[in-house]
Amino acid sequence: MLQIQCPYCGVRPESEFAYGGEAHIARPTDPSTLNDDQWAEFLYMRTNTKGVHAERWRHARGCNRFFNALRDTTSDRFLAFYRTGEPRPVLAGGKP
Amino acid sequence: MADTTPTRIPASLIDARRSPVVTRRDWLQPLAPRARFTLRGGADARRAAGAAFGLVLPEDACRSAATPTRAALWLGPDEQLLLGLETDTASIQEGLEQALRGIAHSLVDVSHRQTALEISGPHAEAILNGASPLDLSLSAFPVGMCTRTVFEKADVVLWRPRADTFHIEVWRSFTDYVSSLIAEIGREYYPGDGRAA
């Protein structure tokens, strides 16, 4: 079982968390001005990164808060956890 | 074509699955009904509610504040579970509503949504770890700590009011499941308990 660090509650078992998809995708402020392709781009298109991925998690069966994490999708290792609204951390070693 | 005739379950199996009587165990007790309120709101709501409720509502994650008759449990950065005597339900609600007037908040009476169990004694940590992967040692889960978590498949609120005692808030329809499961795990530590006589 993965251990995930909620920025509020600390390290908890994976079973308390729900995955929330790719992080830092801003909802368009005025969707009515978008054409179908642009709206589809926002709704469905994701980077599907091989490597360091910024993603949302929710401590759904704990404090119920969303937060973000950096995870290496090739090793399943978590590299950083940070609160929603905080910028994506720069990892030591210069990796994005 | 497969035979779809339902298999008849022998009566003895059904009986074996009946929940044990947990009230006879002193290490596992169902607690009396109580007043419960879920408060959502920011720091100003927390301060105003605390003044009316008679406790400083905890600001630190997973911590509680308590008197012999009232308790406030931190469940999230803007969420508190307030516990009180059942007979105080109306006056608690009245006091909180008055104190929170004009402050953005949500206050919900959840007294009947949940029930409470108390598990105590030297094996409390080990028995709870039968269905929870949390580190419940005193250094990781000190007295006063509380959290919403998962007990096997049930959502619960776990609170440690004393070193050897855990208070578990269970969503009402899961009460039998959680108490039976705890009783079953406890048989390893209290072999004399057995099942309901």
Ligand SMILES: [Zn+2]
């Ligand atoms: Zn949390």
